[in-house]
Amino acid sequence: MRIGELSERTGASPRSLRYYEQQGLLSSERSLNGYREYASNAVATVETIRALLDIGLPSTLVREVLPCTVGERDESACPDLLAKIAELRDDVQSKAARLNAVEDSLSTYLAANAS
Template identity: 45%
Template sequence: MRIGELAKATGVSTRALRYYEEQGLLLSERRTNGYREYDEQAIRQVAFIQDLYRAGLPSEVIREVIPCAGSKQPTGDCAALVARARQVRDQLAQQEQQLAERRRMLERYLSGAAVPTGLATSPSQDC
């Protein structure tokens, strides 16, 4: 299938597909007329790439994960890649905790349960 057909089948722009190819995430064959030709597996590949991006993995990690996720015999150090994916997951969990703490702090200030450090203890005034 050509790039426009792949874009339509996956809901991903042709620009993004070209980027995936530049990053070594997606392979295509070139026809004699220069058009890209993708096999049917490309649809699943693009969906997988999209999932990994949404999960917060950068292109360089995705490029290394792809050989470990295919139906063929995995190549590369897949255990190290799983460890890297876990590291990204843990970083996301830490960011979630930080955001939750920030939200709780704002809720305390907005409810009047907390007063900014260093301000006079006089009754609060509306802004």
């Protein structure tokens, strides 16, 4: 299928699809006329990429995780996957705690200085 059809079927813009290719997340073959041709499993791959990006994984980690999500989907096939996701979760929790502390400070300041 061509990029327009893949875009239509997944909701990802052609620009996003080209970005996914550039990042090594998606592959295509070039036809003689230079058009990108995607395999039939590209829809599932793009949907997985978008889901992983939506939960906050950076594209570098998506590239590592993606092979673990296609086909068998067995975590034992990719033993480092769970550790990397736990690391990302811990980082998000740490950032959230810092933001909550800043929010509390700002709220305290505003409450103390309200007229």
